[in-house]
Amino acid sequence: MSVTEIEDAVVSNLGLLRKDWADTTINVSEDRLKTLCTELREKIFVIPAHFASNKGLGKSAENAIKKYQEFLLFSAVEVRNEEDVREYNNKLKNKAINKAVLITGSDNPSNRDEAQHSIEGFGKMFTWIKLSTLSFEGLRQVFIDPEHRCINWLSLQKIGVQFDPNETTYNYISGIAFEGISHMTKMNMRFSPNLNCIVGGRGTGKSTIVDAINYGVCNEHDLSKCRLLEKTLTKDAKISTYFNFGSNKPYVIKASRKGKQIVTDVEDNNGSVENPPEFKIDFYGQKEIFNLIDEDDNIANQTMSPLVKMIDDKVSADMYSYSDEIDSAILNMQKYSDEFKSNRKKIKEFPTIKAEIEKADTILKKFKASGIEESRKDFENIDNKIKNVEKSFASELNAVTVAVASFEEQNRGLDNQMEALDISVENAIELEVIEKLKSINQSLIEILNHKKESVETLKREYEISTTYEKREEIHRKYLNALDEVKNTGGEDINAIQDQLQKNKKRYDDLMSLQNEQGNIEKKIEESIDNFIDKRIELSKKRQAVIDNLKLENISIKVIPLGHLARWKANLQKEFGKEGTFDNDFQNLADKVLSKDNSWEQYRAFLKFMLITDSGNIEKFLNCSTDTRFAKLWTDKYNNDTLSSMIKVLPEDKLQIKIIDENGEIDINEGSPGQKSAAILAFILNSGENPLIIDQPEDDLDNSLIYSLVVKSIRKMKSKRQIIIVTHNPNIPVLGDAEGIIVLERNNQGKVTFRKGKKAGCIEEKLIREGICEIMEGGEDAFRKRERKYQYN
Template identity: 25%
Template sequence: MVEVGARWWKFDFHTHTPASMDYGRAEPQLKETVTPREWLTTFIDKGIECVAVTDHNTGVWVNGLKEAAAQLRSEGKTIYVFPGVEITANGNIHILGIFDPEKTSEDIMAVVGAAKFRGQYGNSDAVAEESAENVVDEIVRSGGVAIPAHIDMKAGMCQVQSSHTISQICKKASAVEVIFPEGGRSAEHDELIRKFRGIDSGLAEVIGSDSHHPTEVGRAYTWIKMSTPTIDGLRLALIDGKSSMKRSETVASDPNAVSSTLIHSISISDAKYCGRGKPLEIKFNPWLNSIIGGRGSGKSSILEFIRIGAGRSKDLTDIPGRSEVKETFSRFAQKSVSRDADGVLLDDTKILCTIRKEGAYYLLQWQYSAQQIEIFKWDGVSWVAEQGDARSRFPIKIFSQKQIYDLAKNPNALVRLIDESDSVDLLGWKMKWSDRENHFLALCGQRREQQGKLSNKSVLVGQLADVNQKIQLIEASGHARVLSAFNSATAKKKAVYDYVSSYSSLGEKVLEVLDGSDDASLDEAAFDPESAVDSEVIQGVRLLSEAREELRSSLAGLIAAAEQKVKDFNVWLSTSQFNAVQKQCFDEYTALVQELTRQGVQNPSEYQQLVASRASIQGRIQELDSIEAEVSQTTQKINQVYAELIELRKELTRRRIEFIERNFAGNEAIDLKIEPLCNVADMEESFRKVIGRTDGTFAGDIYDQEKKSGFLYALSQQLMLLTEQGAKDEGVLSAVFDLVHSFKGEFYNLGNGQVLGCSLGKRFSDYFAQSQPQVLDQLSVWFPDDRLVVRYSDGKRLRDISQGSAGQKAATILSFLLSYGNEPLVLDQPEDDLDNGLISSLIVSRLQENKARRQVIVVTHNPNIVVNGDSEFVVALQDKGNIEISASGGLQELSVRREVCEIMEGGKLALQQRYRRMISV
């Protein structure tokens, strides 16, 4: 996985082979039977990758082990042999000497000779003539690392009585091997540990298995961070100490574990000053990457190329209003029309970002000609196109120095970063919100449509009253019985007719349904008639078809019988007593009409028309009564959805508060607080957008900070008073939303002339009275955004970030950015505006914490970040008319160290001179 830079290697610092006389313990035959390959395989099986071969006073097995290791590596196994020796110095003090994998048995034997060891090779009891201090000195001068072995045990350095002697040994040693660093073994052992601790040597404390038998392999080891297994890499790791080495008993999980999302590499081709001729390709390490270079070398440009290639341009282009950060990026990310013009992009510019996510590799391809990100996934053979939005699928945080400065000026912009976190998930929240909001607005529109239909109900009620009055007059003429009987007979006749009509047409409808269904048939040509299995299926389908025909036939018979019953009923009805009674009513009515006509009544049929008109009006009123019920139901739904919207909006605030509690609890450098719905700037801007007046008019009515007037000013003041009690309290949160709800209610009733005690001008009232009803709907779903209050510690108390210096502001924002998240983080010169004390205490320490859980890429000109931050991978850039890499690799690489020294310290001589001047004071 780790292709470039440093990673963690499982290193056994202390091992023995059959070359040691005490190898095998109770199984002496092992000395004669174990081969170099078998010996190394036991380490491979335990996951050990680097083995220091430290036999007692000899190195005779080194060459054989190196040959076996080379063969195993060619077979895909990871195992490296570090030639070494355990020398028994004068006074019976054991010293480990470990050398570069390039060294040989002969080199080791030369060191043994230099220690003036004249005893039997492999014998731990034989003692060299040189003191422990001189043996350490000889090992170091020979290019190795010297490590006093098991210092807290038998034959260890702490057996020496003189603390001065121990101190002299430690001054020259590279590290020490401590078996039980926490003590607790015995009073004697604890005294030995205290003796060493009292010296305060600062030496790294390693451990090895000290294995003399295959069963002892892997019982103790040390994780060492190196680019490649070399003595330089080991030496640097021991100098770095805890940041580059971990004892096995202190590590519960694999330190090589990486974040789920990583930037694997970037390739830039055919840009104005980059990738001309051949693409500039930079691979990245999973942990801390440092991009360095002199002024004008293009190191900050790499960050912006990553931004474009990873689809993060909108992080800047979507910043509301005017912004220097946005404008600077826009000038960078435009096509350059001439050598001196702004812009670094050309027609053929292409940026390729390779991302590793959840174990899979993705390619993000951006081309100037297309102006969009294409996504491809590696399937093991080729890149396969995929759908999706790169910005949402591959979360990466990128911050230039100007962005950090901008965030310090406007802390509320940090809310956008909080919302992008997985725990807040604003994108997912917005999807739910849009669904509920659209439903709410649709219901409001539906209710308006229903209410529009009800506008004529009063007219119909009046018409019905007039018709009833006329009917009553006619019925009062003495013929009420005849007219009333006629009215009743008419209604009964219609009811019977309607029922019989619907019954008689039922059969036709059933047949229409059956005939309208697909008359599916089985394609028997697809089956083998000779196959018993196929024949069985065909027979089953035929039976189904027969059943269908039987159903059709049965239904036809039933329908015919039903139709006959209708005919029989009609015959019976025509001769029934009921029909005779109804006929008598109609005959009496006809006679009455004729009599009225003979008496000179102008409109003898008016009564019948009035009755019909009354029935029609009553029907229409009944329909409107039904619509009134629908309006009531729709109103209930609106209220329910509105309650859901309030709860959903509360949920967003809760998520933001929980995010802060989870990531910043106990953070003494920064204090964050969410004040629900108190973002005044958003309050005015979003409200004006709702009412359609974003031009700043009606300031006195809406919001005037200087004059402290306007209903939004009053609302903001009341909201802030409520949130002083603490937004985490559910009662306070509910009170905040209740206040906004009350504000909306008052606003809907502008006829009162006041909102929250603020008098409204006639011009504003007239303007709003002419607004479309949809404006009130939009106002119902309007809520101000939350306000983020950021405070920093000045060492004595917490102060608002607006009161801080440029350095304090930058430090506060950096504390925020480095306090949470596991997505890749890209920073450009975060040390700007900070003094060296803050760089060490804040940036370096936080970067070391961050890289344990996420990938970090930092563009920097400060050596503390690169060196003290223990950068796993360094990319040094140079400007030769085209951005080029002058060196890359881990800090153990000599070429990288030279570039760091030259670029960041002004060269080795300048660094040495400053050091001499400082320590001589």
């Protein structure tokens, strides 16, 4: 209604003449007021101003306030402070007033007295409201759904008065422009940072648009993976995707077709960007959400559980440290295992070494009995004595030779110095000194040469002494004794004795290794414990991530190392036996990954693979198996590759339950629609990147769309951008989408915006009509919304 209509149709009809409007002593007929409020119910909002002030409605008796409730409901109530809020809550508790939206307006309070009006107070207090068009219907939607559309001044005091809901801190796609898609007109779309819904009849290009976004942000380059775009993108097609890192860092990704590939160029406000950042989005095409459950066991298509991966992606930075610690723990296990196996291989030499020692001992005993030992020792003693004396002669002669060479070198140097000096009176002293130094050196050379001759004479005398003769005699005696024992097997006594010493040392070393094996085995057990501890820490981190999501109507529990199906399949793949020996591998998985959360059997299995001396899996299982299955393990052992199997890690299992008034339903026991609804709720709550989903309702249980999906959308749309292609009106309507894009085909059969309207919200007539015309059950969705969020 216009101001004039309000004055004429309301105020004047109440019997208030214009001259009396400022007179607070003038009363109006209660019956007339009641009649007018009933007649204008759909055209007016009734908002009690300054509710708890002296003349405010809140100060009236409760019975007086209740009388209004007989013929009108308040759309909102103006409150100025916490006292006003308490007054309103008391009246609401006593059912004197209906539940309404609390708003705050300045009412031009004076700096001296809040009850007085003044120009300086204009705009001092205010309420943020969100609507797409400033209209009666837009404001009605604010009052229907204030949770996401209204922030009053009192709330701003708590979150900060500088808070601006128009500022976006998370990443979002602000728009996409494209041309050259064969079945679509040239289009330029803009998206809200919050919830966007793309709606339209069958064949109106909805899926094409989200696929274009996926390729436009470089999420995918290979067109052969998207038949829709491959068929519809012309060779001259262009896609420009506008990606914002918060409100202040915009980029545009320009994509074009090159054969079977999409090539891109990135620009920011300064022009082309050589090394652009990664434009991360979470994209789910048709059926992908439902397939997440079916693919959870499929190791061929998913290297890790896709459900677990969604959790890890939420804290990808933390995952690096967990991964590094787990990898380090695995390397430690393998290092100690390699050491243990190497020692065990060496220890197997014990019997051979012991036999060789005993054989050598037998031979040496025969040698000793023949007297050869004493002869050998006598010969060695005198031979060593002679060698020591000869060594002394050699040392002395070498020292003399070196000294003579040194003095001769010095004299050559002195000669060079003399040649450099002129024979003159000035150089006479220097020449004399050099001559004397040469003379001294020459004297020393002569003395040393004399020493050399004396040492050589002494050496010749020693070589013809009786000591040499005695050595020859003892040597002959030793050779004779050796001839006598040639048939004992000890022809080379020295080699036998040398080998005996080596074997004894080897025996001692092996004994040390054998004693050390116990310590290494303990280190292996400790390294296994450390690995499992690190692995369980990762599971606890994942659970903490889930707990922080504060999910409603859905329970998700991480079962550490609990994904038996994936572990079994990965073991089969490692052995190259996919799909075979299913029962044996299943029995192994059931035994190793028991459900007692102690992981003792898994520890024992790791130890078996790390230190088994046979690879006998039947011994570990304590039961018989298919002989061919058992051979797989012994072959791995014989190839020394069994310990590498510890890298086949059991994954966590997510236990997902849907919670309703009837209790809990395990997702694996639910219908396909229930499964999809639960997973979609999880997806909505488990990320920060822009989320794009194509027609999720195709697999959803309609009864859960509100309780699981819409509630999650409403909770998350202020924390991450959501773009959904949907046929279900409950998603844009109950989700209160900030951007609804309605598509249709024009007279030429090309996809375009319905009636030229690019985007809007549910308060806009063209948008409401589009939802009601195109989406099945559209009107019902609006009625359901007002039942869910009715305040007025």
